[in-house]
Amino acid sequence: MATKVLRKSHAFYDTYFRNPSPDKKMLHYCPGCGHGNVHKMIAEALEDYDVADKTIFISPVGCSVFAYYYFATGNIQAAHGRAPAVSTGIKRAHPDSIIISYQGDGDLAAIGTAEIIHAANRGECITVFFVNNAIYGMTGGQMAPTTLVGQKTTTSPMGRRPSNEGYPIKVAELISQLHAPVYIERVSLHDNKQRAKARLAIRKAIKCQVDKLGFSLVEILSPCPSGWKMDPVDSMRWIEETMQENFPLGVYRDLTKEAEPYTPEILNPTAEAILNLLDIDTELDFKYERKNPPEKYKNPEMKVAGFGGQGILLLGGAMAQAGMLENYHVSWLPSYGPEMRGGTANCHVNIRDIEVGSPMVSDPSVLIAMNRPSLEKFEQDVKKGGLIIYDSSLIDIEPTRKDIEILAIPATKMADQLGNTRIANMVVFGAYMGYTGLMGKETLYESLKTAIKHKRFLDINVKAIDAGYQFGSDNQAG
Amino acid sequence: MAKYLMKGNDAIVRGALLAGCRFYFGYPITPASEIAEGAARYFPKVGGTFLQAESEVAAINMVYGASGGGIRAMTASSSPGISLKQEGISYAAGAELPCVIVNIMRGGPGLGNIAPEQSDYNQVVKGGGHGNYKVPVLAPNSAQEMCSLTMKAFDIADKYRAPVYILADGYIGQMMEPVEFPEPVTDLPRKDWAVYADKESKDNLISSIYLDPYELEKHNRKLQKKYAEIEKNEIMCEKFMLEDAEYVVMGYGIVSRVLKTAVEKLRDKKVKIGLLRPITLFPFPKKEIYDLAVKNCKFLVVEMSNGQMVEDVRLTVQGKTTVDLYNRMGGVVPTTDEVIEHIQNRFSV
Ligand code: SF4
Numbered sequence: 001m002a003t004k005v006l007r008k009s010h011a012f013y014d015t016y017f018r019n020p021s022p023d024k025k026m027l028h029y030c031p032g033c034g035h036g037n038v039h040k041m042i043a044e045a046l047e048d049y050d051v052a053d054k055t056i057f058i059s060p061v062g063c064s065v066f067a068y069y070y071f072a073t074g075n076i077q078a079a080h081g082r083a084p085a086v087s088t089g090i091k092r093a094h095p096d097s098i099i100i101s102y103q104g105d106g107d108l109a110a111i112g113t114a115e116i117i118h119a120a121n122r123g124e125c126i127t128v129f130f131v132n133n134a135i136y137g138m139t140g141g142q143m144a145p146t147t148l149v150g151q152k153t154t155t156s157p158m159g160r161r162p163s164n165e166g167y168p169i170k171v172a173e174l175i176s177q178l179h180a181p182v183y184i185e186r187v188s189l190h191d192n193k194q195r196a197k198a199r200l201a202i203r204k205a206i207k208c209q210v211d212k213l214g215f216s217l218v219e220i221l222s223p224c225p226s227g228w229k230m231d232p233v234d235s236m237r238w239i240e241e242t243m244q245e246n247f248p249l250g251v252y253r254d255l256t257k258e259a260e261p262y263t264p265e266i267l268n269p270t271a272e273a274i275l276n277l278l279d280i281d282t283e284l285d286f287k288y289e290r291k292n293p294p295e296k297y298k299n300p301e302m303k304v305a306g307f308g309g310q311g312i313l314l315l316g317g318a319m320a321q322a323g324m325l326e327n328y329h330v331s332w333l334p335s336y337g338p339e340m341r342g343g344t345a346n347c348h349v350n351i352r353d354i355e356v357g358s359p360m361v362s363d364p365s366v367l368i369a370m371n372r373p374s375l376e377k378f379e380q381d382v383k384k385g386g387l388i389i390y391d392s393s394l395i396d397i398e399p400t401r402k403d404i405e406i407l408a409i410p411a412t413k414m415a416d417q418l419g420n421t422r423i424a425n426m427v428v429f430g431a432y433m434g435y436t437g438l439m440g441k442e443t444l445y446e447s448l449k450t451a452i453k454h455k456r457f458l459d460i461n462v463k464a465i466d467a468g469y470q471f472g473s474d475n476q477a478g
Numbered sequence: 479m480a481k482y483l484m485k486g487n488d489a490i491v492r493g494a495l496l497a498g499c500r501f502y503f504g505y506p507i508t509p510a511s512e513i514a515e516g517a518a519r520y521f522p523k524v525g526g527t528f529l530q531a532e533s534e535v536a537a538i539n540m541v542y543g544a545s546g547g548g549i550r551a552m553t554a555s556s557s558p559g560i561s562l563k564q565e566g567i568s569y570a571a572g573a574e575l576p577c578v579i580v581n582i583m584r585g586g587p588g589l590g591n592i593a594p595e596q597s598d599y600n601q602v603v604k605g606g607g608h609g610n611y612k613v614p615v616l617a618p619n620s621a622q623e624m625c626s627l628t629m630k631a632f633d634i635a636d637k638y639r640a641p642v643y644i645l646a647d648g649y650i651g652q653m654m655e656p657v658e659f660p661e662p663v664t665d666l667p668r669k670d671w672a673v674y675a676d677k678e679s680k681d682n683l684i685s686s687i688y689l690d691p692y693e694l695e696k697h698n699r700k701l702q703k704k705y706a707e708i709e710k711n712e713i714m715c716e717k718f719m720l721e722d723a724e725y726v727v728m729g730y731g732i733v734s735r736v737l738k739t740a741v742e743k744l745r746d747k748k749v750k751i752g753l754l755r756p757i758t759l760f761p762f763p764k765k766e767i768y769d770l771a772v773k774n775c776k777f778l779v780v781e782m783s784n785g786q787m788v789e790d791v792r793l794t795v796q797g798k799t800t801v802d803l804y805n806r807m808g809g810v811v812p813t814t815d816e817v818i819e820h821i822q823n824r825f826s827v
Contacts (some may be wrong), residue, residue: 073680074680089501091548114535359732363815
């Protein structure tokens with residue numbers, strides 16, 4: 001230990017080359033400021049644990065915004081209050097790194113309250129040094145969340161009044177209410193004895209991270225002679241006599257003995273494995289011949305509509321999937337916005353020889369209506385010469401249009417006979433294709449493979465398609 | 479390679495992972511939550527990290543941290559969430575950190591609604607946060623582009639060390655279309671400016687602070703040079719039936735799909751009309767627009783906003799021709815028929 005006092009830690013730069021001031025050896029802090037002490041203790045600990053090379057120091061906004069002048073580590077400067085979030089990002093990216101998140105009281109306990117609480121609550125394996133000097137130093141001595149009751153600042157000129165500004169926030173106490181943190185202590189810099197304790201706490205907090213135990217935070221009561229408008233000696237006395245009373249020193253959490261080290265698992269899959277993991281099947285192929293349906297049935301612009309639970313979106317999806325298997329251009333769009341009101345579901349499907357322009361179908365050439373409100377709502381929109389297919393077992397009215405083709409199919413009844421009401425949608429799927437001759441059954445079967453999630457339902461859905469297809473071709477127009 | 483019928487939002491997640499992105503930080507918001515859900519499912523599978531942040535602000539700052547670590551990172555949100563992220567995006571632009579931000583726009587201002595609007599054009603294309611910066615913006619109009627432009631966005635981000643936006647809407651996100659996926663990117667080069675928590679990178683600094691005005695001016699000039707470079711190299715647009723066009727309609731995202739059908743239908747009626755679709759909103763296809771303007775084409779810009787892109791078009795044509803606006807707001811998507819009717823009335827065709 002003895003040599004360390006004599007020379008500067010290697011975790012500090014030899015000359016502070018980033019500092020624009022001509023003096024590259026001095027810290028930029030005011031005389032009597034506590035930041036210099038804390039920096040030194042951190043640098044020594046980083047050197048002692050031999051982790052300076054893999055440390056990334058997060059500089060906050062505040063007087064220590066230029067901490068990166070000094071630390072010979074990786075450096076990231078963060079936005080006001082966001083250091084714990086930035087720390088989270090970089091720590092997750094490099095789990096073996098040592099992340100020092102260094103924050104002042106305005107940064108951590110005012111604008112960044114959410115970030116610190118949640119980083120602590122997630123138990124991010126980072127070390128937070130919270131320098132509490134009860135004032136905004138950098139901006140010229142405004143009130144901080146930790147400013148004491150009665151303390152005068154430029155924005156509390158009559159002294160902090162709880163009736164207006166509330167009470168000082170006790171960060172160590174607050175954070176120690178959370179489950180995840182491993183080590184929390186509040187220390188002070190006001191005399192030699194306390195500084196020795198502070199040094200130990202800082203070391204312990206860093207060690208906690210070196211050992212991958214989890215979140216650690218040290219709150220440091222630190223003098224700001226400039227902000228307090230006191231000389232350095234009075235500042236120390238003020239901490240000892242006044243600040244300490246409000247912010248009791250001590251260990252608030254220490255689970256360093258109990259906590260288990262945690263190392264995230266590293267996965268690095270090959271290109272081929274990645275495709276598989278993303279459910280991208282490189283084997284899938286398209287061998288389905290197109291049929292040649294009558295001209296009027298080509299390039300359908302469809303609207304599929306019914307009750308929420310009737311598998312309407314699935315039916316539309318199966319149509320699009322089948323179209324894609326035959327190399328048509330297809331689109332599927334679920335109802336969105338105002339159309340969704342009233343508990344009905346509908347989707348728009350295009351199956352086209354050429355690229356699909358607008359995916360929205362406002363005047364369908366094909367309407368599939370699975371309940372009465374859908375038929376009533378969309379019948380008038382169907383294009384002249386278009387087609388309506390409706391479930392006549394559920395809809396007790398008939399379409400009134402005379403300028404379109406109509407196929408009434410008792411789909412729900414047929415589905416019931418097959419043993420499952422819920423496959424009425426697939427009965428209609430088959431019926432539409434059988435009626436128009438747009439696609440063959442093989443394509444429909446294939447499309448089921450992606451449309452139906454549970455493979456045990458495949459068989460019954462195939463039966464539904466067969467029954468519908470038969471019904472459709474038996475009832476073709478003219 | 480095989481095609482998959484897939485929603486645009488799912489295609490973004492696949493595209494990001496295929497581009498080698500392994501870090502997703504986000505906060506749930508309709509209509510972008512599906513991207514977070516997809517990311518939660520697929521990122522960890524391939525060794526990546528998905529983290530639901532405590533706020534939009536935290537999410538973008540996590541991206542900032544991860545990106546500073548030299549890896550590909552992203553976030554996704556929707557309009558009000560993007561407003562919150564603007565601070566972090568400004569910092570990323572200032573510190574020159576590459577990352578991808580997806581914005582599935584919704585109706586505003588304020589809480590607005592969750593229906594698709596395009597009213598974020600200004601806050602996305604013009605920088606949005608404080609300071610002199612711009613963010614490249616890619617505006618997909620199909621599920622396929624949701625994948626391929628997301629991949630492209632990561633390349634642009636790395637190439638120029640800049641945050642990049644994917645700007646889309648609920649329709650493009652919700653719509654299922656066939657998507658073809660390319661091979662995954664696996665070996666991404668090390669970035670010499672990033673902090674990797676190792677000896678080689680330990681003198682690197684990620685920062686946007688330049689206390690000295692002359693230094694900050696120098697930094698800003700450097701950024702502007704980069705944006706000029708992006709304008710030179712990265713413009714993408716789609717031209718449809720423009721060769722003999724007398725009328726040009728312009729729109730991006732879902733609007734461009736509506737316009738394409740409108741153009742097809744008007745061409746059937748012998749109207750000489752074409753579509754110019756910006757795929758990049760910054761950089762903006764200024765030359766393409768100007769060339770048509772000096773040919774005396776009359777412009778109609780269709781937007782789901784109060785008319786934000788139209789201002790850029792007007793600026794670009796420099797008074798050489800007329801530029802009209804047809805717009806809907808509040809989440810109303812114009813139909814093909816209403817656009818056709820408007821064109822026929824406006825231009826007497
Ligand atoms: S203002 Fe206060 S905290 Fe800031 S450098 Fe000066 S003494 Fe230190």
